[in-house]
Amino acid sequence: MSDPAFYSGLRQKLDTLKTEGLFKPERVLASRQGAEVVADDGRTLINMCANNYLGLSGDLETQKAAEAALQKYGYGLSSVRFICGTQTVHKELERKLSAFLGTEDTILYAAAFDANGGLFEPLFDENDAIISDALNHASIIDGIRLCKAARYRYANNDMADLEQQLQAATDAGKRHKIIVTDGVFSMDGTIAQLDRIVALAEKYGALTMIDESHASGFMGKTGRGTHEHCGVIGKIDIITGTLGKALGGAMGGFTSGRKEVIETLRQKSRPYLFSNTLAPMIAGASLAVLDRISKSTELRDRLHENTAYFRREIERIGFTIKPGTHPVVPVMLFDAPVAQKFAARMFELGVLLSGFFYPVVPMGQARVRVQLSAAHTREQLDKVLAAFEQAGRELGIIQAA
Numbered sequence: 001m002s003d004p005a006f007y008s009g010l011r012q013k014l015d016t017l018k019t020e021g022l023f024k025p026e027r028v029l030a031s032r033q034g035a036e037v038v039a040d041d042g043r044t045l046i047n048m049c050a051n052n053y054l055g056l057s058g059d060l061e062t063q064k065a066a067e068a069a070l071q072k073y074g075y076g077l078s079s080v081r082f083i084c085g086t087q088t089v090h091k092e093l094e095r096k097l098s099a100f101l102g103t104e105d106t107i108l109y110a111a112a113f114d115a116n117g118g119l120f121e122p123l124f125d126e127n128d129a130i131i132s133d134a135l136n137h138a139s140i141i142d143g144i145r146l147c148k149a150a151r152y153r154y155a156n157n158d159m160a161d162l163e164q165q166l167q168a169a170t171d172a173g174k175r176h177k178i179i180v181t182d183g184v185f186s187m188d189g190t191i192a193q194l195d196r197i198v199a200l201a202e203k204y205g206a207l208t209m210i211d212e213s214h215a216s217g218f219m220g221k222t223g224r225g226t227h228e229h230c231g232v233i234g235k236i237d238i239i240t241g242t243l244g245k246a247l248g249g250a251m252g253g254f255t256s257g258r259k260e261v262i263e264t265l266r267q268k269s270r271p272y273l274f275s276n277t278l279a280p281m282i283a284g285a286s287l288a289v290l291d292r293i294s295k296s297t298e299l300r301d302r303l304h305e306n307t308a309y310f311r312r313e314i315e316r317i318g319f320t321i322k323p324g325t326h327p328v329v330p331v332m333l334f335d336a337p338v339a340q341k342f343a344a345r346m347f348e349l350g351v352l353l354s355g356f357f358y359p360v361v362p363m364g365q366a367r368v369r370v371q372l373s374a375a376h377t378r379e380q381l382d383k384v385l386a387a388f389e390q391a392g393r394e395l396g397i398i399q400a401a
């Protein structure tokens with residue numbers, strides 16, 4: 001408390017964020033997560049900005065599975081995994097995830113952020129090369145920074161640039177090379193071209209790693225992920241992902257792959273060795289979620305129907321979206337102040353969504369991002385579309401019909 005300049009410096013930086021429109025206020029919900037939420041002022045809003053793809057976050061069946069695990073295993077372990085923090089439910093979840101993803105073994109983390117943060121340093125050193133997509137998630141970027149390997153960056157989803165970087169790493173005589181990409185990029189809903197990435201990996205003798213946080217549970221015919229969507233199950237070396245989005249929505253992450261990799265991470269990965277075990281009720285609920293989506297594609301089918309419907313109708317009204325098939329739908333408004341005004345007007349009209357502008361997305365690419373869920377009803381989507389139409393006309397984004 002003897003350095004007042006420190007605190008005034010922080011206040012100044014916070015004020016700058018506010019004047020630049022970059023300050024992020026937090027929305028306070030007074031209800032559980034779902035297709036509809038209640039804000040702390042009592043207003044009911046249709047929620048279009050959660051990663052609740054399968055609608056399981058506030059779902060009663062998920063909750064009951066968590067309650068059953070809570071009854072059986074207790075609240076927590078007060079330990080890291082290797083001391084006394086591993087229960088049968090954790091081992092069972094690791095086995096089920098491996099079977100689901102088509103891998104040999106899986107290691108659980110408290111978050112996907114930790115899975116990515118603790119992945120690279122134990123596996124690669126200065127003799128190796130990490131070739132990473134420019135738009136990869138912050139946790140991948142941080143994980144790579146913690147590792148001594150040489151870093152090569154390729155332009156987002158640009159296979160020609162990826163090949164150039166692979167060649168550069170080869171020319172530099174690097175021992176092991178690994179291509180690293182999000183399976184799905186969350187700002188644009190872009191799906192990584194894993195078939196072409198695997199082909200390039202084979203050509204250059206490189207490993208592959210994908211982060212499936214926006215894919216596990218609903219991408220591909222049976223929801224296994226982007227590798228299923230692209231027809232390359234069994235051909236990806238390392239898969240990381242979260243239990244905090246489609247697969248239940250509480251928290252937790254994982255890394256999955258060959259036995260040697262997972263065993264090495266159990267011995268050496270710092271967020272695993274020095275952080276608490278995943279709460280058993282989350283492990284239990286995640287098991288129930290995996291069982292449920294393995295038995296039926298109903299939730300996934302509903303999500304994709306909702307996505308197709310929304311993408312078609314929002315374009316029919318006259319909005320521009322980034323083309324694609326993913327439940328992340330960027331509705332392009334281009335101009336940052338327009339995107340801000342639009343999101344605020346949608347909030348008044350009872351729709352919760354988020355606006356993104358520079359520096360989160362490139363200059364001139366401001367947007368609101370819609371995320372569909374299996375939990376949305378057709379009636380809710382029609383209300384959202386009507387609100388888009390009204391706000392769009394008021395702000396002169398679309399023409400009156």
Ligand SMILES: *Cc1c(COP(=O)(O)O)cnc(C)c1O
Pocket residue numbers: 110111112113114116137139182186211212213214241242243244251252253
């Ligand atoms: C959300 C996300 C994460 C972080 O997941 P947590 O489990 O919440 O830490 C990591 N990678 C990607 C690509 C994500 O979208």
